[in-house]
Amino acid sequence: MMGNAFIHFDNVSKAFGVMTVVDNLELAIQQGEFVSMLGPSGSGKTTLLMMLAGFEAPSSGSISVKGKRVDALPPYKRNMGVVFQNYALFPHMTVAENVAFPLKMRGVSRSETAERVGKALDMVQLGQFHERRPSQLSGGQQQRVALARALVFEPEVVLMDEPLGALDKKLREQMQMDIRDIHHRLGLTIVFVTHDQAEALTMSDRIAIFNHGKIEQIGKPSEIYDRPTTQFVAEFIGETNLLSGRVTACRNGLLDVAVEGGQQIKVASTAKFEPGEHVKVSVRPERIELAPAGGSANELSVRVSDVVYRGDHLQVIAAAASGPLVVKSTRKASAPRIGDEAVASFSPEQCWIVA
């Protein structure tokens, strides 16, 4: 796996003075993969991207692309397309000149340049904006120009540093689908930095969750969402309920856990735990069923303390003996009311242990 990785970060660290921003990081990215680096600000994801682009040098470790070390190469020799958060379009050039810039740097002939610039701008639906200045375009249009400029020279790797952060929600979702589409069509390897979890879930083949300069977990969006391995990941991606408790028995991949407040629940787990061990159990709000009477393996009796109308669903805060539970209740079920006594139930497969 590591041997044939397209991009490989090998024990990469980066420190600014006494601040370690990237800490002994190991990451392998396959050709054609769309990998998102997701994490809070200051978690080292952008620094890692800047090191891949060549704007920062690693303090230790090595970065290779296609088996060749690149960490000593200056940025202009790396042949990677970079899309910046603020677009970084050259304000003194027209849209067409911006997109032609990388081709000019590569000595592409004038006629071929014109043709490829035309194609690239058509691809991002800006065919009629060749002679405009960047300042005359909207944010979304500027981002499309930046995208065309980063793709026009057909780099094998495209790096994106929160490229959609400055756009409004609707436009951002549109651009997410557009970038996804371009990724599929051109078979590009894309490394995408974001702090928006929905964006990462929508676009990525794999997501790397960053925290304090390390990768907490990396995997497919569904793995990250459905089986977060740590409390940090569980809380960073989506919403979660955490129940802390003590293992009372462990057999056949099923744990008996006594949660705070004394109730027993069962948790499916392949890992072995000793009875008496302290664990944290994570359950997503949408996996919890709220009913007058249960029928599932795990039942916690609760009292509804708040109901929030969210349009497509109701967010119910249910007080259990172990603490408040957040439940995402579909509108199909009869609406719970504040003060109702109910049973919150979920199956052992829909909850898991987090570190």
Next chain:
Amino acid sequence: MKALPLSKAVFGSAVVVFLMAPLFAILPLAFTDSVFLNYPIPSFSLRWFDELFTADAWRRSIINSLIIGAGTTVLATVLGTVASLGLRGRSVSLLFGFFRTVFLLPMVVPAVVLGVGMQLMFAQYGLANTYLGVIVAHTVIAIPFVVVNVTAALQGIDHRLENAAASLGAPPIVVLRRVTLPLAMPGIISGAVFAFATSLDEVVLTLFVAGPNQRTVARQMFSTIRENISPAIAAAAFLFIAGTVVIAALVYLVRRRNQIA
């Protein structure tokens, strides 16, 4: 609520009057036909402009000013821009802080002190009483204006633009030529204009390092005032001011065009 705009207007006009009054006092005298530099003006004529362009001493001085001004502008702009590029983004380092201070020092060192020093040094290197000597002297005091202007322009450039250019395949020298310098151009042009203006009205250093052949307009005005106060000075001043206004207007137009386009 009403008092604030009123006091603003009064204060603003007072400042403008304070700054402009001397100009408006001297300018009409350029058009007098009297031989005395005083009011009231008996009748208007262009004889002093005629004098300026025909009298040998004045004509020579105008040509000298243009030669020295052009030389100073080129030298100061190039050196000042290079210095600003070198000092860019290194505000924390003590060494670079020292260099920055050195470049800005001529702005605060008394011209007389510089003049005495330069006179002694230029004599030793054969630069005394030469055009090159005067250009070098003027460059020393013009550089701070270029450094200040270009540094400010460079600070306004988003470093990510240069990173973007590098990622698109531009080696550092191309990034400089095609991204950094074009974006800093308004500052460089302002710096060049200031350098030219500094050279034009510099008197003290010129007195020390220039010989009779490098007499500039400012120097000529200075000695004319001492010897015989003629309205030719007012005419020269008029040309100075008109020239400055024209250059400032050009710079403004260039900037505006760049911003709009």
